[in-house]
Amino acid sequence: MTARTALVVSAHSADFVWRCGGAIALHAQKGVAVTVVCLSYGERGESAKLWKQDGMTLEKVKVGRRLEAENAAKALGVHDIQFFDCGDYPLELDREQRFRLVDVIRKVQPDFMLSHSLEDPYNTDHPYATRVALECRMVAQAWGHNPGEKVLGAPQLYLFEPHQTEQCNWKPDTILDITDVWDRKKAAIECMEGQQHLWDYYTNVAQNRANQFRRNSGGQAGGREAKYAEAFQSIFPRTVDEL
Numbered sequence: 001m002t003a004r005t006a007l008v009v010s011a012h013s014a015d016f017v018w019r020c021g022g023a024i025a026l027h028a029q030k031g032v033a034v035t036v037v038c039l040s041y042g043e044r045g046e047s048a049k050l051w052k053q054d055g056m057t058l059e060k061v062k063v064g065r066r067l068e069a070e071n072a073a074k075a076l077g078v079h080d081i082q083f084f085d086c087g088d089y090p091l092e093l094d095r096e097q098r099f100r101l102v103d104v105i106r107k108v109q110p111d112f113m114l115s116h117s118l119e120d121p122y123n124t125d126h127p128y129a130t131r132v133a134l135e136c137r138m139v140a141q142a143w144g145h146n147p148g149e150k151v152l153g154a155p156q157l158y159l160f161e162p163h164q165t166e167q168c169n170w171k172p173d174t175i176l177d178i179t180d181v182w183d184r185k186k187a188a189i190e191c192m193e194g195q196q197h198l199w200d201y202y203t204n205v206a207q208n209r210a211n212q213f214r215r216n217s218g219g220q221a222g223g224r225e226a227k228y229a230e231a232f233q234s235i236f237p238r239t240v241d242e243l
């Protein structure tokens with residue numbers, strides 16, 4: 001059996017840490033090779049703390065954000081992290097950059113993919129990244145695109161948790177127990193020095209999702225113990241032989 005793989009498409013260079021760092025660490029621990037693509041560094045829109053420092057430039061912010069993301073990826077056991085540097089606020093990919101993502105998808109041949117919610121009125125870069133991920137997934141499946149290459153199968157796309165779920169019309173259908181790897185996610189979160197205001201927030205989110213994991217895995221009748229969890233909304237139906 002060939003090794004399992006996964007692909008994360010992150011609009012900005014820190015998103016993968018808050019939203020699916022636990023899923024990454026957990027699967028890495030299981031031997032899944034996880035590739036992360038950061039479409040931008042979030043250099044303009046998600047680096048306020050860096051911009052408050054004297055003498056800051058766009059290039060300096062990018063270098064700082066890249067270093068943070070690389071350190072976080074190391075803490076999580078990411079197999080490969082790639083930075084597309086497409087620019088943020090707004091994030092935009094031209095045709096060539098989209099085909100670059102198609103190439104990555106075909107090379108990785110992910111068993112599953114992860115990206116943002118389909119809506120986010122606070123941050124339009126996030127749903128944009130998901131639209132691009134869906135579009136590139138579709139192109140990677142097309143026999144007429146670069147004929148001769150191995151075409152993509154049908155990996156699930158899991159949408160990770162946005163900052164304010166209701167406004168983003170995001171509703172989870174999958175809750176993943178990340179208790180075993182919480183220390184790794186915490187270490188990755190702490191690499192994000194530019195966004196310290198979010199550290200406690202995402203610890204609380206993980207604890208609340210763990211409460212729901214316990215409730216949905218049996219509740220008071222004997223739900224499985226979980227201290228930290230991440231939730232996801234899946235796009236495609238599962239194909240099963242039994243329920």
Ligand SMILES: [Zn+2]
Nearest residue numbers: 011012015046
């Ligand atoms: Zn972001």
